[in-house]
């Protein structure tokens with residue numbers, strides 16, 4: 084069931100990284116451990132396992148990316164259950180599941196999900212005042228508009 088964007092300051096953050104980018108994502112998450120502690124973390128299988136170990140906190144782990152985890156994150160985005168996605172994908176190496184990667188990035192944009200694919204953008208997102216509930220509440224919610232537009236097609 085589609086839900087509207089959450090105004091809550093506690094966001095549901097999806098974290099995903101390709102193998103060559105896992106170290107970058109884990110370093111970033113460790114650096115931002117205190118801020119991330121305020122949010123719910125959801126991740127693809129291997130990324131989630133590494134995050135749990137490094138952050139010493141629970142992370143909702145889905146399937147590994149190539150085994151359907153990317154599709155699970157995409158499905159959560161489509162029903163409004165992810166507020167932010169941090170996806171450090173590898174621009175230097177083709178993935179066996181490139182079609183899933185493309186689908187995940189596509190559905191995130193289709194649903195106006197906040198997406199960061201590198202460390203600089205992830206820093207901007209995490210430090211944005213829009214991460215706080217009172218700021219987010221002043222923004223228009225595009226969810227209903229997007230839903231109408233897609234369903235009327």
Ligand SMILES: O=C(CO)COP(=O)(O)O
Pocket residue numbers: 099100101102126127128129130131146147148149152153184
């Ligand atoms: O493959 C991925 C993203 O496309 C990530 O999956 P893992 O976190 O299971 O390695």
